[in-house]
Amino acid sequence: MxxxxxxxxxxxxxxxxxxxxxxxxxxxxxxxxxxxxxxxxxxxxxxxxxxxxxxxxxxxxxxxxxxxxxxxxxxxxxxxxxxxxxxxxxxxxxxxxxxxxxxxxxxxxxxxxxxxxxxxxxxxxxxxxxxxxxxxxxxxxxxxxDYLTDRIPSFNDMYGGYVTIYVHPSLIDEFYNTRQLMAESLNGNHHLYPNEFILLKDEMGSSKSALLKVSPDAKRLESLHLGNDPVWGIGARNAQQRMALELLLNDDISLVTITGKAGTGKTLLALAAGLMKVEDEHKYKKLLIARPVVPMGKDIGYLPGEKEEKLRPWMQPIYDNLEFLFDTKKSGDIDKILMGLGSIQVEALTYIRGRSIPGQFIIIDEAQNLSKHEVKTIVSRAGEGSKIILMGDPEQIDHPYLDATSNGLTYVVERFKQEAVSGHITLEKGERSRLAQLAADLL
Structure with a gap:
């Protein structure tokens, strides 16, 4: 009808x-x-x-x-x-x-x-x-x-980037002997996505387990390339953070999406990986860090000064993480370091439209405040040899017309989960402090 x-x-x-x-x-x-x-x-x-x-x-x-x-x-x-x-x-x-x-x-x-x-x-x-x-x-x-056309089916059903599968212990032993498994060796109806992580556990109840990654063609299960060595002084504190670093440091994956509550380490891990790729390995020419200018609560209005001074309050969370990574002691030291390096650029998304950005490691923070049109504009800016990281918490949205199931970040996660050039992980455990984890869970 x-x-x-x-x-x-x-x-x-x-x-x-x-x-x-x-x-x-x-x-x-x-x-x-x-x-x-x-x-x-x-x-x-x-x-x-x-x-x-x-x-x-x-x-x-x-x-x-x-x-x-x-x-x-x-x-x-x-x-x-x-x-x-x-x-x-x-x-x-x-x-x-x-x-x-x-x-x-x-x-x-x-x-x-x-x-x-x-x-x-x-x-x-x-x-x-x-x-x-x-x-x-x-x-x-x-x-x-409500208008539901551009929503994912359910926030709770959103692709998480990893899955736990219980198998016979002999299959775990086979993996440690050969360092890979064929995808069809898994019993049950498991649909695997490219670059998805698999945590194999012993169905017999022992502590035996293995962490694997699905190959880009989704036909094999491979071992992780990254060990437990720290990245710019930052080491993975849990399995999901290790998965995130595996995606961030893999040059064959040009689009990485990371979701998680406040304090799970999204920004810090991405910045550490970006600094290693740009400053140590020189894989990319520049590290570009950007975030949308969307206020939480009432807007503070016009700000005095030049562009950099106007943007500083919006970009301060980025500078806080950079100060931690560079272990600065005094206020203003981070500005001198960034000016001396010249390869790190902190920018507002307002200025990204119309640009073509080749050969850069691009981090987009607070991507949950982007619409699907805005996120398309950003991802389509990536030039040859660039890598884009989109991260945010879909449960903390300040945009008036977006929610957990209709924002640009979750839209990208669902649309790209079948693609070999992308990878996603959901961080679950807060590592900022016990208080921050309780606040994220209880409030």
Whole structure:
């Protein structure tokens, strides 16, 4: 049965191509949504770019016919701009002031009322990423849904980068004798991904175990190349950190994603690996470290000074880790070290668009605050011989339109898990301090 989907403004600003995601159903855009999009199109951020994209998209569809009457889409459905769909009385009676959200609710409510009076009514669904709008719709008796098209199935089901498999102890002995196993030697229905880690444990209950990595073609299980030697003074404190260093130091893996709670060592491990590859092995020409400028809480507003001075508060977590790695004693020493080296660049993602970055070790911190469009822009900047590290905590998101299942970091993890050039690991154990681990678990 065909449906009518009424879209909220935030859906279009989150995914400007969302009008094509509803198959052969009718998509309705309330007129007030156009007003809200118009108010955002001058923004210089991702929301502004999406607002301008939606404006161009609707203008292109307008060439095919009157949007007020409805225009056919390539998906088999249609799109319609609703100018003023009858009365707002019922919505205003319940919620008082006629805000833009309430006007969108009124359009959905009046459509729903009209359809229920027909012999063959179509279900009307309001699609919004605003939780309170969906709650208001429920009060009015309107079916409401979040926009789920670009989400992974479930955050808890997200690819973790490693799996524990219980096997007969003879198979573990065979691995230690030959240093590799064929993937089909594993009993059971285990789907293996390229560069995934396998922790083999004895099904008989002994302490015998082995840590392996799936080959890029997913046909063999190989031993890890990295030993337990420290990397720039940083050693792996648990199995997942060892897996992360294996990915970070493997030059054949050009895209590495690392997720984990605060204090699990994501930034420190990536910086240590980057310094080794750039300063010691000279595999890459430069170490580029960047993070999105998204505030936690209220924005502190404009900052005085040159670009470097403006960026310093946003980049301070990076400098904190660099100070630890270089073991600096005084404030300001790290700036002198970085200036002397010349091969380490700390940058804001604001300035990465339009660049081509070859031969560099690129670390993107706090990548969970990126949309899927932004993360595509970043990964597509990588030139020949570059390696990109995306890391962050999907449970700590400051972006207003993203959550744990729809942000750019988890999107990349799921889309690249089948690719031989990428690897992923989820860090679980906090190593910053016992207090930090308890805060991450309990708060």
């Amino acid at each position: 065909k449906k009518v989907f009424v879209l909220d403004t935030n859906v279009l600003l989150h995914d400007p191509n969302s009008v094509y995601s509803f198959e052969d159903n009718e998509v309705v855009i309330p007129a007030v949504v156009l007003e809200e999009i118009d108010s955002k199109k001058r923004n210089i951020d991702e929301i502004g770019r999406n607002a301008r994209y939606v404006s161009r998209l609707l203008d292109g569809l307008r060439a095919k016919g009157r949007l007020y009457d409805g225009v056919a889409l390539e998906t088999g459905g249609s799109i319609k701009v609703e100018l003023n769909h009858k009365s707002f009385n019922k919505t205003q009676e319940l919620f008082g002031e006629m805000t833009n959200d309430n006007r969108i609710l009124s359009v959905a409510l009046n459509y729903d009322t009209e359809e229920k009076q027909k012999d063959d009514p179509r279900p009307v669904v309001l699609v919004s990423k605003d939780t309170l709008v969906r709650i208001k719709a429920d009060v009015l008796g309107i079916t409401a849904e």
